[in-house]
Amino acid sequence: MDVMGLPAKLLGTGETELLHLRSHGKVLIGPTLWLLALAAAGGVLFGVMPASWRPWSGWVATALAVGFAIPAYVLPLLRWRTTTYTLTNHRLITRAGILNKVGHDVPVARITNVAYERSLSDRVFGCGSLVFTTSAEAPVVLTDVPKVEEVGVAISNLLFGVRA
Known part of the structure; x- marks a missing residue:
């Protein structure tokens, strides 16, 4: 439950930290499922592309997966970490x-x-x-x-x- 607390410089004189926490990790279940779905879709996309398109097709599939993963997983993760x-x-x-x-x-x-x-x-x-x-x-x-x-x-x- 406890995570790294506030820096001492943000606490007033005589003020002590009793609890420091963030929201439950359950908020990351949906984004994690989206990340897994994106990884699977990226693998399928890479697999169905003709071999003559390689290696560029792999880079395109990877770029698309990363481009979708940022709003689907990375942003919710950062929101969770910073709240x-x-x-x-x-x-x-x-x-x-x-x-x-x-x-x-x-x-x-x-x-x-x-x-x-x-x-x-x-x-x-x-x-x-x-x-x-x-x-x-x-x-x-x-x-x-x-x-x-x-x-x-x-x-x-x-x-x-x-x-x-």
């Missing part, structure tokens, strides 16, 4: 983006409710969505959080400690 959720003793931090970074920080003291949602596929993979209701903003939703119930309990414990 993180961090909980500190002071705030909830979300970061996303490959080239253009987007971030959202919510002070823990402003979170008024923590709920989770789990579809059937979420239950199979052991993940779910956390929904944070805040005192001033629209709800913040973290999707495909691994071990969502454990994370929800940890956050509720933190909130109870903050308000005590």
